[in-house]
Amino acid sequence: MGFNSRHDDLNTLLEPASVAIVGASDNPDKIGGRPIFYMRRHGYAGTIYPINPQRAEVQGERAWPSLDALPATPDLAIVAVAGEQAVQAVDKCAELGVSTAIVISAGFSETGSAGKALQDAMTARARAAGMRIVGPNSQGLANFGNGAIACFSTMFLEVEPADGPVAVISQSGGMSAMIYGLLRQRGIGVRHMHATGNEADVTVSELACAVLRDPQVRMVLLYLESLQDADVLARAAALARERGVPLIAVKSGRSEAGARAAASHTGAMASEDRVVDAYFEHHGILRARDPHELVRWAELSLRGPLPRGPRVVVVSNSGASCVLASDAAVEHGLQITPLADRTQQALTDRLPGYATTTNPIDITAALLSNNGLFGQVLPVIADDPAADMFLIDIPVAGRGYDVETFAADTAEFAAASGKPVAVVAWQENVAATFRARGVAVYADEQQAANAMASLYRLHQWQARDTAPRHDAEQGTPSSFDELSSPSRFLSESQSLALLSDYGLTVADYRCCTDADTAVAAWRTINAPVALKACSAQLPHKSEHGLVALRLNSEHDLREALHRQAQTLKDLNVHDATWIVARMQGGLHECALGMRHDPVFGPVIMIGSGGKYVEAMQDVALLLPPFNTEDVIRKLQGLRIGTLLTGVRGDPPADMEALAEQAVRLGQCALAANGKIASIDINPVLVRAQGQGAIALDALVELSNSSET
Amino acid sequence: MGFNSRHDDLNTLLEPASVAIVGASDNPDKIGGRPIFYMRRHGYAGTIYPINPQRAEVQGERAWPSLDALPATPDLAIVAVAGEQAVQAVDKCAELGVSTAIVISAGFSETGSAGKALQDAMTARARAAGMRIVGPNSQGLANFGNGAIACFSTMFLEVEPADGPVAVISQSGGMSAMIYGLLRQRGIGVRHMHATGNEADVTVSELACAVLRDPQVRMVLLYLESLQDADVLARAAALARERGVPLIAVKSGRSEAGARAAASHTGAMASEDRVVDAYFEHHGILRARDPHELVRWAELSLRGPLPRGPRVVVVSNSGASCVLASDAAVEHGLQITPLADRTQQALTDRLPGYATTTNPIDITAALLSNNGLFGQVLPVIADDPAADMFLIDIPVAGRGYDVETFAADTAEFAAASGKPVAVVAWQENVAATFRARGVAVYADEQQAANAMASLYRLHQWQARDTAPRHDAEQGTPSSFDELSSPSRFLSESQSLALLSDYGLTVADYRCCTDADTAVAAWRTINAPVALKACSAQLPHKSEHGLVALRLNSEHDLREALHRQAQTLKDLNVHDATWIVARMQGGLHECALGMRHDPVFGPVIMIGSGGKYVEAMQDVALLLPPFNTEDVIRKLQGLRIGTLLTGVRGDPPADMEALAEQAVRLGQCALAANGKIASIDINPVLVRAQGQGAIALDALVELSNSSET
Structure with a gap:
């Protein structure tokens, strides 16, 4: 501005x-x-x-x-x-x-x-x-x-x-x-x-x-x-x-x-x-x-510290509210874990026999006959390992209840425990009594759990290490000033080369100009290969049938190249070369991407890859710079993240390597400084733990200012 | 009870x-x-x-x-x-x-x-x-x-x-x-x-x-x-x-x-x-x-009729509330669509020049100088085709605002329009004034939109045709009394036969007892086949390597059968037969399932199929009886539902046929009357529109009472 x-x-x-x-x-x-x-x-x-x-x-x-x-x-x-x-x-x-x-x-x-x-x-x-x-x-x-x-x-x-x-x-x-x-x-x-x-x-x-x-x-x-x-x-x-x-x-x-x-x-x-x-x-x-x-x-947030963990202890004078509060906590990503044995024992000593002392703690309607119950129960649970924060739920109070004492006991406890406390009370007079003591009060369990979960998220953000954990071991990264292309796009080989310069692991491929060089490339690779026509004019080559997979003989390779050459001729593309790339095996197809947002700058996308990447909507976004831990946290929120951990007998996948690819893409995007409009890498093949992740296909789109 | x-x-x-x-x-x-x-x-x-x-x-x-x-x-x-x-x-x-x-x-x-x-x-x-x-x-x-x-x-x-x-x-x-x-x-x-x-x-x-x-x-x-x-x-x-x-x-x-x-x-x-x-x-x-x-x-619900459609018209004296109300409506699955031209023209005649008249309608702070604006604006929009219900948002009122008149105008409008009206007002005195006129009031847009969306859902449920649209054309369905198995499970061939009896389309398969009959079956099918060992003792045969795919020669078939026979011998399974089934091509792998819940009876599951069915969590549940429309509505809420419509150049898939399979599975589950504990059908291969859906593999689990 x-x-x-x-x-x-x-x-x-x-x-x-x-x-x-x-x-x-x-x-x-x-x-x-x-x-x-x-x-x-x-x-x-x-x-x-x-x-x-x-x-x-x-x-x-x-x-x-x-x-x-x-x-x-x-x-x-x-x-x-x-x-x-x-x-x-x-x-x-x-x-x-x-x-x-x-x-x-x-x-x-x-x-x-x-x-x-x-x-x-x-x-x-x-x-x-x-x-x-x-x-x-x-x-x-x-x-x-x-x-x-x-x-x-x-x-x-x-x-x-x-x-x-x-x-x-x-x-x-x-x-x-x-x-x-x-x-x-x-x-x-x-x-x-x-x-x-x-x-x-x-x-x-x-x-x-x-x-x-x-x-x-x-x-x-x-x-x-x-x-x-x-x-x-x-x-x-x-x-x-x-x-x-x-x-x-x-x-x-x-x-x-x-x-x-x-x-x-x-x-x-x-x-x-x-x-x-x-x-x-x-x-x-x-x-x-x-x-x-x-x-x-x-x-x-104003009433106390941020929650330092996700575990909520619920205390209520109603069993039903214990259930609703537990539901709400879990629905907001928090945890309800049992109290330690010694805490439970201490509670049992203080509460009537039919009260539950695990977590949630149902102090029951006994509160009506013993207005000091809060004051007796709260200090016992303050330091329990299951307690990162407290939700105190009072769905019914009024005549016969000493709400003043509950509020005073709660405020004293909140100050002493050094952990966040939220009270749930829908009755205006009950809420006002707690508020007057400086306690945060919510109308229902959803609102309280939502606030707790959000502030726990803020704590996590504050606790994270925002610096990239290590610099990518780059060779000599490309100068983006020199990038040029006859179209908005770089060809696949240019795209892969750029990413490789920034330390991403890319497919084992050779650029070829004709059938002879393609056959030579296949012989060097000495394994089944993919043959892909490569032109900046044809960013979406698979739609034109310009990708042939699993070729493993000179005959098949020449035939495929001949067919593609004919297609290119029909499409009036004359600058094409070919990529011959080793066919790769792996566990899962992921996708990585980058978009340059005019307001927010480069945004990195990571998620499920393959043909249906848009329809599956299983992606997360990150703004660079970030580190592999940030990426892994994001992956854990995705369906593909579950698959990568190894389900149905699969070995765990190399999530770390995938995350590293994302980190390097982020570095590349920052270095590009607006000269690249978008990058699509799909698939990124992720292998078993320790065996890496490989970008198999990539498409770099230049920003308008970079177009020649 | x-x-x-x-x-x-x-x-x-x-x-x-x-x-x-x-x-x-x-x-x-x-x-x-x-x-x-x-x-x-x-x-x-x-x-x-x-x-x-x-x-x-x-x-x-x-x-x-x-x-x-x-x-x-x-x-x-x-x-x-x-x-x-x-x-x-x-x-x-x-x-x-x-x-x-x-x-x-x-x-x-x-x-x-x-x-x-x-x-x-x-x-x-x-x-x-x-x-x-x-x-x-x-x-x-x-x-x-x-x-x-x-x-x-x-x-x-x-x-x-x-x-x-x-x-x-x-x-x-x-x-x-x-x-x-x-x-x-x-x-x-x-x-x-x-x-x-x-x-x-x-x-x-x-x-x-x-x-x-x-x-x-x-x-x-x-x-x-x-x-x-x-x-x-x-x-x-x-x-x-x-x-x-x-x-x-x-x-x-x-x-x-x-x-x-x-x-x-x-x-x-x-x-x-x-x-x-x-x-x-x-x-x-x-x-x-x-x-x-x-x-x-x-x-x-008490204040008016149920919404008969999903379209909300928002009216507010604050542009920001117009935005928040639109967000809330959309987030709850409702729609904000522009008003008809004639309605917009009528509004333009009544509102100051900088008011917006599309939808949301921002009557702006002009309300402060013209307390009759609500009364002038509301009747104009009552019958607009974009209006199934109305959200009136008053984030700021107080001195200078004639809230009594707003409330009276709103109540009159609600009665006359015959459509649901919700007011959003967080100020207690403003809310009370509207409530006194019998108008529903919410503290924020989220609550109002949530209530509107829920009651619209109730309207949809009331409007649905709960009777199955037609009976399955069944042959003579199996008598569940005769079902018996040496284990909790039926073999694959028994399972498929049972489903076929209830009108489900199942794989084209033959039961074989040895290599000769298997080869004969392959010759009859006259296409690549799968060979699967079949025993009630081995419900999860693929885990034991007892499935061979894409066999299309006598030699390959005999060799595969020989290997499987050896495995069965190692597993000490002596009652096995084989299934020879035609390899099928299709667009998408779905899954169907049934569980008998002790409280709620049979429950039908439909969703994404394949190996990762649990990890993908892309399934919906229905209680039978239901019809194909019910199933398709459920599919539309799933990721697989998006794929089935045909994305990325795919043709649309035969969702109707898949739904029909689910309906018949529901009929089978009801007929079983508790004798079947569960049915897993995965994959159900769904082909292009008009070309059907085929259950390729099935596993029926008997309930304890049915086990012999």
């Missing part, structure tokens, strides 16, 4: 010494009135300059007739006037040397191409003058740390603000308000709530970097519909990781229909959604489905 | 003319006091007989010293005393001719084997005397239609009861109370709330049949942890279908850990969970994941 070096500027945006409001209103319910009302309510210590030619005073602050009339240049200007007036105000701000203008006014790119042109021109003038723009069509920014509430959201009237550890940054004003409201409903304080609107200039990613400089911020939550500056968000992710601050994001438009709806109001092109997933995973940004899930994850 | 003919008895349980309470307490917060308190509060018009030797009066009702002292035999007795006293009271009730005893007392099968023996003996005595038992360990039954509240739940104190169209029946008392509470939170009236506890006698299924006889009941919700009387629940489902009453159930213990937890407190064996799914689908019982989902589905 060209502003990567400038996001330090945004500090004055978040901490302005003075704020002008163009279109200031005395009515605190008008868009031009709300920010003044809020700044006064929240003790903003800087100078407020209401601009209103009609009034001497606005909401008790001295008003000014125009920007020109101001005694000093404000750090920040809020533009809350409509149409042409807004453009004029922005131009004036730029002229006066205002640092940033928040353009609340609508009627720009969201209305179509004329509005887009207006917006682009206005932004270009501002940039030329060195001014940043938030918006247009922005709900504004709010910093409850210093009372700089340059925002007109109704939500601060509906739900009382409280400063706290969370920063919310959203393209959509509605979503920023909703996330704020959901957090506050859960008793969580919010410091920053920023909405970027049309993002003519300042983006969510830049603001994420900016709020991460606020030491009070311990959690950053994003709502995105488009993402153009993946590099800036990656920098925010790195900052967050450094500071140990979880970064959780909703990126909506997951489906085609959703992406279409998003494009209709953001105008942004959509990347394939699973690439977005791979990007978030690569940078350790947890991706929530919607603002509700986002806030549920935030609550668990 | 042996009581199938008796559930009519349960009418006196739901409408007792008199209720005795053994262990009656004057304290309305004691278990023996609550039912009396509730019956008086809810105007129970029958006679209440508190049994308490210590008091002359209990909560204003005349008390009696013992059951023996009662002036008449009560219809119903609530046993709320502990231990041995409970058993004595039950015995006394049986002796006196009480119709049903609700045993609230715990300490029976849930405590282990001694408690189980006590419970079994008590139940046997009661049954012998003609008395039914609810429980033990039951929270009791409550009928708000007549005030017969034989239940001690705390929840009726926490959440005010209101009679209504819903019946809740649960094994777990806690879950019945929670479902009741969740329904009441949503403003839905509940007539029946029954908990069966240990189910020594009366089951959830029986009570489901009973409440369906109450004409006021328009919705039956179940919570199950075990299901032993699948036939009775099937009858309830048939009754519900007849009456047009949705039957929605939670069956928990979906995961192994959950099933283990359920078994630990119900003692019931678990069926494989996907068999439970197939059973519910077969009987048109919608299966919810947990009580929360159950209640969300119930709300949408």
